Amino acid sequence: MRDNSKRLSAGADPAPAVAAQPVPTLDFSTPTEIVDLPSRGRFYPEAHPLHGAEAIEIKFMTAKDEDILTSPTLLKKGIAIDRFIQNVLVDKRINVGSLLSGDKNAILVASRINGFGADYTTKVTCPNCSTVGEHTFDLAEVEEYLGDDLEGLDIQPTEHGTYIISLPRTKFQVEVKLLSNKDENELAQQMEARKKSKRLETNLTDQLRKIVVSINGVEDRSLISQAIDAMPAFDSRYLRSAYLKVVPGLDMTQHFTCGACGFGKEVDIPMTVDFFWSKQ
Ligand SMILES: [Zn+2]
Known part of the structure; x- marks a missing residue:
């Protein structure tokens, strides 16, 4: 039935029954x-x-x-x-x-x-x-x-979207994640709070604490934090520059x-x- 009526009306008159009246209109859709x-x-x-x-x-x-x-x-x-x-x-x-x-x-x-x-x-x-x-x-x-210029650096991608960076001095295998916008905002707030309260600014170690997921497979945040504080400057600099290499932007x-x-x-x-x- 439905098919029939469709065919009939289609065959009867292709022109619309009522001519469309031009209505003044504005297209608000944003390109x-x-x-x-x-x-x-x-x-x-x-x-x-x-x-x-x-x-x-x-x-x-x-x-x-x-x-x-x-x-x-x-x-x-x-x-x-x-x-x-x-x-x-x-x-x-x-x-x-x-x-x-x-x-x-x-x-x-x-x-x-x-x-x-x-x-x-x-x-x-x-x-x-x-x-x-x-x-x-x-x-x-x-x-x-694209974060793909990793030549000459000891950096391995993992299956979870993180990277393992091998540090030259301590030989630590450091797993890092990429920071989201939320992570970066939290980091900025942390830095601002320290500045305001005139506490010692710890921008570099704060940033490392944020990106490091695990060290030698250890995920305990307190241990990671201590390892970062004790990390030789040479390694911490290497870690930061290696991190910049994996970040697409x-x-x-x-x-x-x-x-x-x-x-x-x-x-x-x-x-x-x-x-x-x-x-x-
Ligand atoms: Zn100048």
Whole structure:
């Protein structure tokens, strides 16, 4: 019966019974774009929506997003950027805290480009003569690093998305994990708290405590903490530089030439508040 009626009506008259009236309308849907994830979806657990995902879909920045980015309350709490990223993610199952920091940066830079263009003008202090001058970075030139340049380093990936790094002096086998955005925020809060209470700042060891999962298979946090405190500086430096090699993300260094003294150097593109508020 249903099939018949369909065929009949289709055959009877292809034109709609009532002519559509032109109704004034505005399309509010925000355009989206696809951003490559430097992690390529590695390191996300199986249950995570980004497990194995090479890219992520984000909405273009809207005026509402600009509100978030300029909200003094959110800025003071330091959560404006996270709130903003959460907002532009199309897949609402993804929590911004669970993003790897390199992937988060890729989303930030892509959003900055689609919202305000690739030219980023900000103040840079010359490392040579300390003159503060304006410099324009080209965000379109920022390249991703996949965390795969491990040549000459004793680093082994594990099945759980972690790496085992062998330390040259103590010969410790140190298992490290990649930091999520949430981990990095906690670390920043920890550092801020120590600074405020004028306690000894322990930024380097705090960071190591955060990334180290186990040492020689031992997972006891207290033992790991003691081992980190007692670690020879040579090993701790090796561990930090090896860690930087496995972390996928964006290469945020670009060439800067000082207008005052002519000194040239590769510098980190500052990811300060200016990033979204610099003049066009
Ligand atoms: Zn200079």
